[in-house]
Amino acid sequence: xxxKAAVSLWSExxxxxxxxxxxxxxxxxxxxxxxxxxxxxxMATLVAWFQATPxxxxxxxxNPAVTVIxxxxxxxxxxxxxxxxxxxxxxxxxxxxLRHDLRRLRELLENPITPK
Numbered sequence: 544x545x546x547k548a549a550v551s552l553w554s555e556x557x558x559x560x561x562x563x564x565x566x567x568x569x570x571x572x573x574x575x576x577x578x579x580x581x582x583x584x585x586m587a588t589l590v591a592w593f594q595a596t597p598x599x600x601x602x603x604x605x606n607p608a609v610t611v612i613x614x615x616x617x618x619x620x621x622x623x624x625x626x627x628x629x630x631x632x633x634x635x636x637x638x639x640x641l642r643h644d645l646r647r648l649r650e651l652l653e654n655p656i657t658p659k
Contacts, residue, residue: 581629589645590625596652605647621645 582590598614611617624633624641633641 583629586629586642586645589642589649592649593621593625593645599652603648603651605651621648
């Protein structure tokens with residue numbers, strides 16, 4: 544096996560993706576989504592909304608340059624970020640990247656853009 548193939552295999556496995564079956568690997572770690580009493584009021588509302596909302600079945604256009612294809616994996620990643628709490632890196636980075644992502648998701652799923 545070449546080095547390039549080994550790195551590709553390792554990289555796919557590390558992201559929790561089984562390329563051969565084209566679905567999330569069974570060993571993909573899932574972080575528990577916790578109801579944290581330490582969130583501020585807006586984040587507590589967004590976390591509750593996220594916990595009650597299942598991932599959409601199809602691709603999710605986050606912005607014109609980014610489309611999430613595997614929404615189940617994206618949901619697991621966001622659940623891990625929520626589990627890290629308000630002191631987690633995604634809440635500390637850029638004034639709350641997690642807050643921004645949850646706001647955008649809520650906006651997209653509650654007010655879907657329909658093509659003209």
